[in-house]
Amino acid sequence: MSSVEIHQMRDCPTSAQMGAIETSAMKDGVTTGAEMMRRAGRALARAALEASGAGPGDRALVLCGPGNNGGDGYVAASALREAGLDVQVSALGDPRNLRGDAALFVEEWGEAIAPLDPEALGQGPRPALMIDAVFGTGLSRPVPDVLPKAFAAIRSAPGAGPLTIVAADIPSGIQSDTGALLAPGGAEEVLAADLTIAFHAAKPGHFLEQGPALCGTLEIASIGLSQDDRTPPLTEPHEGDITRLVAPGAAEAAKWLAGWARPEPGGHKFSRGHVLVLGGGPGKGGAARMAARAALRTGAGLVTLGVPADAITENAARLDAIMLSVVETADDLGGMLEDDRLSALVLGPGLGIGERTRAMVRVSLDARRATILDADALTSFADHPEELFDRLHEDAILTPHEGEFARLFPDLGLKSRDMSKIDAARRAADRAGCVILLKGAATIVASPGGAASLHPGLYERDTRWLATAGAGDTLCGILAGLAAHAPDGRLHGAAECATSIHAEAARSFGPGLIAEDIPDRIPDLYRAHGL
Ligand SMILES: NC(=O)C1=CN([C@@H]2O[C@H](COP(=O)(O)OP(=O)(O)OC[C@H]3O[C@@H](n4cnc5c(N)ncnc54)[C@H](O)[C@@H]3O)[C@@H](O)[C@H]2O)[C@@H](O)CC1
Ligand SMILES: Nc1ncnc2c1ncn2[C@@H]1O[C@H](COP(=O)(O)OP(=O)(O)O)[C@@H](O)[C@H]1O
Numbered sequence: 464m465s466s467v468e469i470h471q472m473r474d475c476p477t478s479a480q481m482g483a484i485e486t487s488a489m490k491d492g493v494t495t496g497a498e499m500m501r502r503a504g505r506a507l508a509r510a511a512l513e514a515s516g517a518g519p520g521d522r523a524l525v526l527c528g529p530g531n532n533g534g535d536g537y538v539a540a541s542a543l544r545e546a547g548l549d550v551q552v553s554a555l556g557d558p559r560n561l562r563g564d565a566a567l568f569v570e571e572w573g574e575a576i577a578p579l580d581p582e583a584l585g586q587g588p589r590p591a592l593m594i595d596a597v598f599g600t601g602l603s604r605p606v607p608d609v610l611p612k613a614f615a616a617i618r619s620a621p622g623a624g625p626l627t628i629v630a631a632d633i634p635s636g637i638q639s640d641t642g643a644l645l646a647p648g649g650a651e652e653v654l655a656a657d658l659t660i661a662f663h664a665a666k667p668g669h670f671l672e673q674g675p676a677l678c679g680t681l682e683i684a685s686i687g688l689s690q691d692d693r694t695p696p697l698t699e700p701h702e703g704d705i706t707r708l709v710a711p712g713a714a715e716a717a718k719w720l721a722g723w724a725r726p727e728p729g730g731h732k733f734s735r736g737h738v739l740v741l742g743g744g745p746g747k748g749g750a751a752r753m754a755a756r757a758a759l760r761t762g763a764g765l766v767t768l769g770v771p772a773d774a775i776t777e778n779a780a781r782l783d784a785i786m787l788s789v790v791e792t793a794d795d796l797g798g799m800l801e802d803d804r805l806s807a808l809v810l811g812p813g814l815g816i817g818e819r820t821r822a823m824v825r826v827s828l829d830a831r832r833a834t835i836l837d838a839d840a841l842t843s844f845a846d847h848p849e850e851l852f853d854r855l856h857e858d859a860i861l862t863p864h865e866g867e868f869a870r871l872f873p874d875l876g877l878k879s880r881d882m883s884k885i886d887a888a889r890r891a892a893d894r895a896g897c898v899i900l901l902k903g904a905a906t907i908v909a910s911p912g913g914a915a916s917l918h919p920g921l922y923e924r925d926t927r928w929l930a931t932a933g934a935g936d937t938l939c940g941i942l943a944g945l946a947a948h949a950p951d952g953r954l955h956g957a958a959e960c961a962t963s964i965h966a967e968a969a970r971s972f973g974p975g976l977i978a979e980d981i982p983d984r985i986p987d988l989y990r991a992h993g994l
């Protein structure tokens with residue numbers, strides 16, 4: 464969108480962190496509350512005009528709430544009036560109760576403000592554009608019923624043309640920290656925006672739970688705050704308490720990927736690391752083979768697949784560059800791990816659930832290599848997660864999807880938690896004592912101590928085609944391919960980078976993607992980033 468001053472930030476602040484950023488900017492004299500609100504409202508109006516194609520004489524409706532989000536709405540209403548539109552403002556609550564900057568802009572608007580009355584709004588005519596400035600980051604409880612009723616009435620009001628809905632900061636009803644929809648059932652369809660203009664930075668709620676389904680397109684508008692991120696660039700370790708957004712621009716991505724994946728000049732295959740993937744019995748080998756291929760494509764110098772003797776023939780028929788070893792028992796594995804050149808281990812994909820897997824996990828963790836535990840390696844500990852947690856260390860990482868996560872951390876699972884997915888992953892990392900990579904459309908990487916990153920497989924980084932069997936197995940392999948030559952204790956960074964390579968490989972294939980396609984897209988991706 465050309466007319467809005469768009470920028471890209473790595474910070475993904477909570478509502479409290481956003482408040483603190485604003486307060487400190489005001490204290491330092493960088494800007495004022497009124498100036499931020501003026502910029503926010505004007506950005507909204509410009510974006511709404513551009514997205515709707517509306518012009519002089521067209522009808523615009525601005526819905527304003529009882530806080531500062533409403534203040535942005537009054538600024539937008541005045542700006543749309545200035546652009547020649549026929550603007551109507553409708554408010555939730557009595558606008559005379561507004562205080563501070565928002566009150567200033569109610570005065571500047573100076574015209575009639577109708578109450579939010581679904582019946583009156585339903586009589587039409589339906590506007591060409593509507594701005595949702597009812598609730599932003601301050602939403603603290605479910606929205607009143609009148610809000611979805613008003614949206615529904617406006618949508619079905621008689622009118623000639625299409626209606627474009629633009630949300631100020633975040634669609635009203637979405638909790639900014641969690642993405643939960645705090646609204647009566649059925650409200651998601653009526654409250655959805657076509658475009659959301661987030662102010663200063665994207666918030667967790669734009670990426671989590673129902674947030675993405677309601678935001679439409681997401682754009683970030685500058686409101687005059689410093690554009691210096693508080694989280695470090697991806698090329699540096701992340702330790703801060705603001706969630707780091709893993710969505711680099713092209714230049715940052717090239718430098719970052721080179722740091723993780725480009726071989727050292729004069730190196731040899733062992734300096735690139737040796738990955739061992741443990742696999743299951745006959746007929747169960749596909750997942751481990753895909754993980755192994757992904758590890759080799761990503762840049763491990765050697766990859767060995769360890770399987771029971773009766774699975775050797777099957778695997779030998781399917782593998783060339785990937786080596787094969789018989790690993791029947793945990794003792795066999797212990798013997799192999801005497802070779803300290805084995806630098807990264809993958810356990811889980813197709814490994815089978817039960818005591819053989821648990822024994823292998825114990826031996827692997829005791830060997831203190833970069834150890835990636837996924838799928839069956841996680842589910843095997845569902846009955847006794849503490850036994851797993853007691854052995855985990857800073858060179859281990861768990862890569863669950865939400866189902867596997869709930870098996871190990873029942874109180875933090877999607878259906879039971881009363882916190883964001885980000886905070887759930889942080890708690891889990893503290894409890895387990897290792898890095899957690901919690902998958903989904905938004906993938907969270909969290910470390911003990913609180914550092915957390917969010918990879919958005921959404922909006923311009925949409926990776927919905929990754930929702931296919933085996934995609935997670937290839938992610939394990941990519942992670943192993945990076946971890947195999949990463950210095951100790953750098954699994955958080957490896958996990959961020961692996962998630963990004965995985966997503967970009969999937970995006971470069973596009974529709975019809977199946978998991979087998981992912982590893983073989985990596986060479987083109989590396990070349991495109993100048994590796
Ligand atoms: N200086 C600032 O603070 C700036 C704030 N901005 C805007 O202000 C927003 C945050 O403003 P606020 O913190 O005032 O919060 P909101 O405007 O999002 O809403 C808070 C108000 O709604 C009430 N409320 C919350 N949930 C409710 C519910 N379910 N039913 C009824 N009332 C409810 C609260 O008691 C409070 O009065 C941001 O999202 C952004 O749009 C921007 O204008 C930029 C500058
Ligand atoms: N709707 C979605 N949008 C974006 N990415 C997704 C979506 N659904 C799943 N993914 C990604 O696809 C992968 C699926 O992994 P997983 O659930 O472990 O599958 P499997 O167990 O079949 O390998 C993860 O990396 C996840 O982040």
Ligand SMILES: [K+]
Pocket residue numbers: 532595596597598599630631632633634635
């Ligand atoms: K809003």
